[in-house]
Amino acid sequence: xxxxxxxxxxxxxxxxxxxxxxxxxxxxxxxxxxxxxxxxxxxxxxxxxxxxxxxxxxxxxxxxxxxxxxxxxxxxxxxxxxxxxxxxxxxxxxxxxxxxxxxxxxxxxxxxxxxxxxxxxxxxxxxxxxxxxxxxxxxxxxxxxxxxxxxxxxxxxxxxxxxxxxxxxxxxxxxxxxxxxxxxxxxxxxxxxxxxxxxxxxxxxxxxxxxxxxxxxxxxxxxxxxxxxxxxxxxxxxxxxxxxxxxxxxxxxxxxxxxxxxxxxxxxxxxxxxxxxxxxxxxxxxxxxxxxxxxxxxxxxxxxxx
Amino acid sequence: xxxxxxxxxxxxxxxxxxxxxxxxxxxxxxxxxxxxxxxxxxxxxxxxxxxxxxxxxxxxxxxxxxxxxxxxxxxxxxxxxxxxxxxxxxxxxxxxxxxxxxxxxxxxxxxxxxxxxxxxxxxxxxxxxxxxxxxxxxxxxxxxxxxxxxxxxxxxxxxxxxxxxxxxxxxxxxxxxxxxxxxxxxxxxxxxxxxxxxxxxxxxxxxxxxxxxxxxxxxxxxxxxxxxxxxxxxxxxxxxxxxxxxxxxxxxxxxxxxxxxxxxxxxxxxxxxxxxxxxxxxxxxxxxxxxxx
Numbered sequence: 033x034x035x036x037x038x039x040x041x042x043x044x045x046x047x048x049x050x051x052x053x054x055x056x057x058x059x060x061x062x063x064x065x066x067x068x069x070x071x072x073x074x075x076x077x078x079x080x081x082x083x084x085x086x087x088x089x090x091x092x093x094x095x096x097x098x099x100x101x102x103x104x105x106x107x108x109x110x111x112x113x114x115x116x117x118x119x120x121x122x123x124x125x126x127x128x129x130x131x132x133x134x135x136x137x138x139x140x141x142x143x144x145x146x147x148x149x150x151x152x153x154x155x156x157x158x159x160x161x162x163x164x165x166x167x168x169x170x171x172x173x174x175x176x177x178x179x180x181x182x183x184x185x186x187x188x189x190x191x192x193x194x195x196x197x198x199x200x201x202x203x204x205x206x207x208x209x210x211x212x213x214x215x216x217x218x219x220x221x222x223x224x225x226x227x228x229x230x231x232x233x234x235x236x237x238x239x240x241x242x243x244x245x246x247x248x249x250x251x252x253x254x255x256x257x258x259x260x261x262x263x264x265x266x267x268x269x270x271x272x273x274x275x276x277x278x279x280x281x282x283x284x285x286x287x288x289x290x291x292x293x294x295x296x297x298x299x300x301x302x303x304x305x306x307x308x309x310x311x312x313x314x315x316x317x318x319x320x321x322x323x324x325x326x327x328x329x330x331x332x333x334x335x336x337x338x
Numbered sequence: 339x340x341x342x343x344x345x346x347x348x349x350x351x352x353x354x355x356x357x358x359x360x361x362x363x364x365x366x367x368x369x370x371x372x373x374x375x376x377x378x379x380x381x382x383x384x385x386x387x388x389x390x391x392x393x394x395x396x397x398x399x400x401x402x403x404x405x406x407x408x409x410x411x412x413x414x415x416x417x418x419x420x421x422x423x424x425x426x427x428x429x430x431x432x433x434x435x436x437x438x439x440x441x442x443x444x445x446x447x448x449x450x451x452x453x454x455x456x457x458x459x460x461x462x463x464x465x466x467x468x469x470x471x472x473x474x475x476x477x478x479x480x481x482x483x484x485x486x487x488x489x490x491x492x493x494x495x496x497x498x499x500x501x502x503x504x505x506x507x508x509x510x511x512x513x514x515x516x517x518x519x520x521x522x523x524x525x526x527x528x529x530x531x532x533x534x535x536x537x538x539x540x541x542x543x544x545x546x547x548x549x550x551x552x553x554x555x556x557x558x559x560x561x562x563x564x565x566x567x568x569x570x571x572x573x574x575x576x577x578x579x580x581x582x583x584x585x586x587x588x589x590x591x592x593x594x595x596x597x598x599x600x601x602x603x604x605x606x607x608x609x610x611x612x613x614x615x616x617x618x619x620x621x622x623x624x625x626x627x628x629x630x631x
Contacts, residue, residue: 050472058488169369173613175564177571177584178605181591185598196594276477280568284591295572298487310484314475 040325044318051314052104055307056097062303071113109311110304114297119308122293127312130289133282134274136205137213142267145217149224153259154251156229164221171218176277180211180284197286204287212281216270223266227259234258268324272317363625370621376614384430393421395428395581404597414599417589418579422600425581426607432582433611436497436566437559443501445555448508453547455509456516457539467513470506478503482565486574493582496575500565504558511554515547522546549626556619560612567608583608 067083068075075083084090087110088099103109109119148168152161187207188196195204231237232255240250279291286292290309297305364370383390392410399419407414413422455466473481485499519525520543528542569575570584578585583604590601 046468047472047475050469051475054472054484058484061488169616170609170613173560173616174609175567175571175584175587175605175612177568178587178601178608181587181594181601181605185594185601189595189598272477276479279480279483280572283572294483295574298483299573306484306487310476310480313477313480317475317477 037326040322044315044322047318048311048314049101051311052101053097055310056100059303059307060093104311109308112297112305113302114300114305119305122305123290123308123312126288126290126293129287130275130278130282130291133205133208133212133278133287133289134271136209137216137274138267138271140209141213141216141220141270144213145220146224146263148217148221149263150228150251150256152221153225153228153232154255156225161225165225168218168221171214172222174215176211176215177280177284179214180208180281183207183211184285204285208281208285208287211284212274212277215277216274219270219273220263220266224259224263227262228255231255231259264324264327268321271320275313275317360625364621367621367624369617370625373614373617373621376610377618380430380611380614381434383427384434387428387431391421391424391427393424395420395425396579397421404593404600406597406599413603414597416586416600417593417597422586422603425586426583426604428581429583429586429604429607430611432493432576432580433563433566433608436493436500437563437615440497440500440562440566441504441555441558443498444504444558445508445551447501448505449512449551451505452509452512452514453516453539453544456513457520457535457543463513466509470509473503473506476503478561479565479568482569483572483574486569491574491577493576493580496566496569499569500562503565504562507554507558508551511550512547515550516543519543519546553619553623553626556615556622560615560619563608563615564612 065080067080067087067089071079071083087103088096091099107120111117112119112122115122148164152158152164155161184196184207187193194207196207197204237250237254240254241247245254278289279294281287282289282291283295290312294306294309296302297309397420399415401419402415403417403419405411405415405419411421411423413426416422416425451466451470455463476484481503482496482499485502486495489495489498516539520538525538525542528538533542566575567582567584567587570582571588572584573588576582576585578589586604587601590597590604593600
């Protein structure tokens with residue numbers, strides 16, 4: 033297990049190297065002088081020169097990449113053009129807001145999605161099943177930014193229950209979390225239902241029933257635990273979807289998280305912050321995938337890692 | 339992945355003569371049929387946009403901006419007084435085109451990569467799959483945003499970005515299919531009679547990988563349309579005054595308080611189109627693989 037953990041953590045390194053290469057190439061693909069891109073359009077020549085030296089921009093491309101890597105490992109991802117502060121600090125300021133948003137959305141999505149999925153799966157073709165699967169079908173087809181706008185219109189403009197934009201306490205988190213969680217809840221509900229249906233057909237469920245185990249115990253102990261395996265895999269993938277979705281939802285609600293920072297930085301051509309954000313996203317995503325892999329062992333003892 | 343392998347198993351055992359059976363099964367799926375009808379309607383609207391759109395989608399009339407639905411303007415007018423219904427009909431052209439082209443780009447790059455990876459194995463496989471792992475280390479919309487950030491905003495770049503973001507999906511799917519099909523008896527038989535490697539790959543293996551690729555493509559078009567609208571909304575995709583649904587919504591956000599109708603209808607158009615593709619995709623998948631029904 034420890035060996036697996038170490039190997040799995042080591043496997044993150046080539047992925048991050050690959051991402052860093054993409055980021056590096058991307059910055060070089062943008063037309064114009066990279067130093068001018070990093071320093072902003074109206075930077076003084078001395079500033080440009082010192083940047084060129086710091087990032088080795090006068091050297092051949094492979095060397096530049098090595099300098100880029102070295103700076104990155106030292107936690108130096110460049111300075112924000114807009115604020116002049118280190119990009120990493122800009123990220124630090126917003127990080128918690130996105131984590132809060134993502135966590136609350138995931139909790140909502142899991143509670144609603146699992147509830148609907150389990151009831152639908154254990155009572156297939158019932159009224160509840162048909163109704164919730166229809167809602168879920170619409171849920172996976174609805175663009176998050178539109179759902180966000182509609183919730184904003186209904187609950188912030190018309191009913192004035194929640195603030196329309198910004199961050200400030202739990203109140204301002206509700207609408208963005210529902211928006212971000214809705215698609216995820218719909219996907220989880222659909223996956224849980226089909227997973228529960230599949231497990232209910234298994235021999236061990238029939239065995240449990242025929243030896244007189246009460247139905248509730250069968251569902252709780254035998255069905256749900258086994259049905260959760262594909263759902264957990266999906267939850268890992270969905271966390272990635274949520275990180276992506278948060279970019280859009282944060283823009284809709286002007287919520288000061290990483291996603292809004294990314295879009296603002298792209299539109300103001302603040303490339304140091306953009307590259308720092310991309311590296312952060314890749315790291316977070318890799319760690320989540322690792323956590324998902326590890327959670328299988330808990331759910332399915334048949335899966336053992338060397 | 340397990341699901342797609344299952345699909346091919348059933349598909350290749352029954353051969354082409356069974357196409358009518360698959361069609362018959364699809365016809366019994368009410369949601370799938372509803373999706374097909376809706377999709378046909380959307381495609382017709384897109385193709386015939388100049389004939390069916392009641393107004394010019396770009397004709398501004400500032401004296402009548404933001405007016406709610408009224409006679410002659412069933413969905414109201416936008417911030418420049420343009421007819422929202424006509425803009426939505428023209429928007430269907432853009433969204434369907436973006437969906438098809440970006441999925442086409444993804445398939446054209448991803449399928450050969452996956453086929454080479456699965457068929458050749460060895461270092462080709464490692465190289466391709468590790469590169470795909472890197473691309474998959476981003477959520478697809480983030481990857482698309484990153485590519486657009488590098489290439490610059492615009493509809494063409496958005497299509498490229500969405501296509502690139504979908505490449506790993508095709509590479510992985512095709513690789514898995516090729517790995518499975520190349521071990522089957524008829525491939526072995528072809529190899530025994532001395533068929534060349536390229537002939538085995540193109541004549542024997544690839545045709546048997548098509549079904550899951552088609553199902554995946556239908557579902558991918560749905561997600562590509564969503565991504566394109568999202569990029570448009572973020573200001574990274576199509577640019578105003580293009581009547582693109584995401585762009586229309588980003589304008590609507592500004593006027594949510596005074597004119598919610600500007601935001602309501604483009605969103606419904608996106609939702610219905612995506613829903614139609616999802617229904618058709620699910621329908622084909624279930625028809626190919628009756629075990630799931």
